[in-house]
Amino acid sequence: MADTYLNFVDGTWTEASTSETFENTNPADVNDTVGVFQRSDAEDAERAVEAANAAKDEWAATPGPERGRILRETSKRLADRKDEATTALVREEGKTEPEAAGEVQRAIDIFAYFGEKAADIGGTVKSSSSQDTRLYTVDEPLGVAALITPWNYPIAIPAWKLAPALAAGNAVVFKPASLAPNVARILVECLEDAGLPDGVVNYVTGPGSAVGSTFATHEDVDAVSFTGSAKVGDTVHQQATEDQKRVQLEMGGKNPVVVTSSADVEEAADIAAGGAFGVTGQACTATSRAIVHESLYDEFVDAVVDRAESLTVADGLDGADVGPHVSESELESTLEYVDVGTREGATLETGGERLTEGDHANGYYVEPTVFSDVAPEMRIAQEEIFGPVLAVIPAATYDEAVEIANDVEYGLSASIVTNDLRESNAFVDDVEAGVVKVNQQTTGLELHVPFGGMKASSSETYREQGDAGLDFFTISKTVYVGY
Structure with missing residues (x-):
């Protein structure tokens, strides 16, 4: 009782x-x-x-x-x-x-x-x-x-x-x-x-x-x-x-990680995956979009898929990497966005399935999900999903990447992964977000500095x-x- x-x-x-x-x-x-x-x-x-x-x-x-x-x-x-x-x-x-x-x-x-x-x-x-x-x-x-x-x-x-x-x-x-x-x-x-x-x-x-x-x-x-x-x-x-x-x-947020041509792909995949799949993606600062320079795009997709597929989804008290959604309605919303992404023409690289067997039978579990071939105007690139779903978007230049990053109604958190000092400093000036990270996840905050967003965030x-x-x-x- x-x-x-x-x-x-x-x-x-x-x-x-x-x-x-x-x-x-x-x-x-x-x-x-x-x-x-x-x-x-x-x-x-x-x-x-x-x-x-x-x-x-x-x-x-x-x-x-x-x-x-x-x-x-x-x-x-x-x-x-x-x-x-x-x-x-x-x-x-x-x-x-x-x-x-x-x-x-x-x-x-x-x-x-x-x-x-x-x-x-x-x-x-x-x-x-x-x-x-x-x-x-x-x-x-x-x-x-x-x-x-x-x-x-x-x-x-x-x-x-x-x-x-x-x-x-x-x-x-x-x-x-x-x-x-x-x-x-x-x-x-x-x-x-x-x-x-x-x-x-x-x-x-x-x-x-x-x-x-x-x-x-x-x-x-x-x-x-x-x-x-x-x-x-x-x-x-x-x-x-x-x-x-x-x-x-x-x-809310629709937070990007911009990966430039100078970035280390393995580091970028770690940063994007940590921000996207940690806390089951149920954070206003979660990474929802990875905007990746086209020269690194295929390598990045492979690396972030590997990380998604390596994660254990289970009860949070049983040593899981990723826990359940908080409710059935939140789970259904994420699954609906998986369907939306597929219908819009994005490529479902991994995940997107509800887990219902064995220890998952009575919980609200979904596999960590990665979409590639995502266009900036797609709903999965524009709307807050609030689940472990990452949309990977190609960009030809730094300027194009920043334009894509800013072209949403939200402006909460944003990150850039780069080894170029000019790009890192320019990003701080150019991106429309209240929290800006360089070579760090979009999630994670210090308690003694201001926190807040821009635009609809x-x-x-x-x-x-x-x-x-x-x-x-x-x-x-x-x-x-x-x-």
Whole structure:
């Protein structure tokens, strides 16, 4: 019998007012129920906002170093529960165990980082042009921040929103994705155990149409930070900006790796395969396109196919290289794109089949997939797939490769593999992406530098992580003191 988990509102674990629940199952084995969670509605979301609104002033008045102490203690509590959180993440989302452990460690590190940064929040002193005048700024929290997070990084993304929001002195209402709410619950328990005051963080599970929409439109919410699909993000933006809330959106990607004529093919194949097939391709920064100089094209295709075919697809707790899709609908979407690519005339070099025999019988597994002979205008070269599918596109020149890389609606992450210093520096200038890598995977982020996209990948308002993460959750006053 699976455990039933509750919402966390005003410092109390409580049932939803609906008395309804939903099951969360293991994508590696749908007969394994991870837990039963509250199917909350607008009334539950409103109670969470009321609790945060009541708690915000006291938390804002708490000295930054004390807020930081609670965040550092949260980091320690999560570190103590790392194995538990790792297993929970694998079972609900499908990552491999090393991938899940790395994500949990990222959350641990984020809370430790912002625990230290909390003491630095304050403002700046400037020289006035007038005599006998002090001129300075004061950074203050916004008030109540609503955080709406996706299933694909179910603890790292909540961490990189929660930690700066709390460090800056905001109270929070938080809706995790219904496909992966359990590891987020563990994080909230760590915050509670660390001594966070009642009402400062409120965790509510349930459908976005009820909980997320209420958060986005509620008059007592001052800021909304959302990560997810572009379609849902557009809706959140429209709802939240009707009363001029501050909004931060990070959404999809169609991320390229450009392989130039000077590149080492084996290195390029490793970089492309790692970015395309890691985390089952279920990352907004995953490599979706390899744009390869025609002189290396055939050799690259052979090399990346070899890597795809060498990967073990299995339960993330069983030593797999690639885990399952998170849900049947996500799996069906990937399989549909495989069909689309074949119909469009691309060559299916390897993969693309659902695995259904033996240990794969009860999970959402698909083989890592490589298409060659892909034209830039094909749907598999234009649309986000969110699965382990790599489209390999030929290019005759560096300029053509960059033109193809930029000719999509998204602009999140991009990489170039080259041994030419001029090309590497030119790419940084030329590519339309918020994250640019040279001789590295499109996936993988440092926690102390800004993260965000361009074009349809982002609202292009505020970046996340590092000092930029704090900027979103604070507002400045400028103070003139004559004496």
